[in-house]
Amino acid sequence: MDNKKGFQILEPESFEELEKEVKLRSAISNFGRLVSFTDKIEYGRIIKGSITEGYRIFRYRIRRGKKILYRHKFFYKLVAEKFLAKPSDEQVYVLHLDHNLSNDLVGNLKWATRQEMLEHQRTNPKVLISRKISTKRLLEYNKKKDGNKLTTTKVMHIKKLLANPNRKTRMKMIAKRFGISEMHLYCIKMDKNWRHVKIEEQSLAPKWQFWHTPQKIT
Secondary structure (H helix, E strand, C coil), X not given: CCCCCCCCCCCCCXXXXXXXXXXXXXXXXXXXXXXXXXXXXXXXXXXXXXXXXXXXXXXEEEXXXXXXXXXXXXXXXXXXXXXXXXXXXXXXXXXXXXXXXXXXXXXXXXXXXXXXXXXXXXXXXXXXXXXXXXXHHHHHHHHHHHHXXXXXXXXXXXHHXXXXXXXXXXXXXXXXXXXXXXXXXXXXXCCCCCCCCCCCHHHHCCCCCCCCCCCCCC
């Protein structure tokens, strides 16, 4: 039986009924609200669902003969399937444009290809923060692991080797020579570690190179 008190339909909210799998009928709105009802949507009951890894999800069970099967539906997928036209068959993923996985408003959703999904994920604030934290931890680990093996003099030598345009020694061999990891060596090269150690550019020039003022040939 429907809830005679019902709920308030927001403007300009609209509902689309879903395929019936459970005893009561259900419908999803373009605002991301799921309703269970019998006869009239406006007298139905709002289903809040639960949150799984940030996504709003509706879990239910159905009976198939003597078996009970467990099912679930993601709110955002229901909204996209009912209110968003799919530009192409390759666009099988649905993006949350603001990266808020519980914001299932139709205006916040977009169909995407796998490549578009991966590009969008790279701009996710949580991913960027996690990547920054991981990099920081790695740098701290390398500093703790290899830092006591290096001195300012050794680092200057390393930086001169790395900056030499005629260098033939591989990074792996340089790291092995100084007893540090390749990651630590790359961090030195990118100026993430030992940033305070500077080398003079003049010292990088080959020994045979010299500068002079060209004379005019007559």
